[in-house]
Amino acid sequence: MTAAELKTLRESLGLTTQWVADQASVQLRTAQYWEKGGRMAVPEDVAAMLTQIDDQFETVATQALVQVEASIAGNGEPEEVVLIRYRNDQDLWRFHPEMKPLPATAHAAQLSRVRRALWGKSIHSMIEYMEPEAYFQWLGKRKDTEAMRSLWAVE
Secondary structure: OOHHHHHHHHHHOOOOHHHHHHHHOOOHHHHHHHHHOOOOOOOHHHHHHHHHHHHHHHHHHHHHHHHHHHHHHHHOOOOOEEEEEOOOHHHHHHHOHHHOOOOHHHHHHHHHHHHHHHHHOOOOEEEEEOOHHHHHHHHOOOOOOHHHHHHHHHO
16 A cells, blocks of 8 residues: 555545554554655555455445335335434444444544445435434433434434
């Protein structure tokens, strides 16, 4: 992976250079050198880590499109698909612990991919912020699920 590819991929994933440095257990300056190019090549494990995250984001976008298309086949065309964005890392990890240690900005990048996939099929979508207090008040004693979060966001 070239320095320019590293920076482009990192930015497209919504990740900071500091986040990459932290995950690679190196100083920020080292990760900055990787992106600058020259004498410090991008380590293979760092390239593999970012490529794996990129692949996961593509898989999520593909799966979301399949789910929406299956729903359309069964229920007809929705007016709009509502996607949920989290304002901070803690809320993201609370509702999606499998995404830890990725930051909320990475989730936003993932949502953007899902939205583009939906647009590619002429399916309208919108992104709404998750408001945990309002959501849990609305939820009451019902079980928290992804479907319930989607229903809350639509209402």
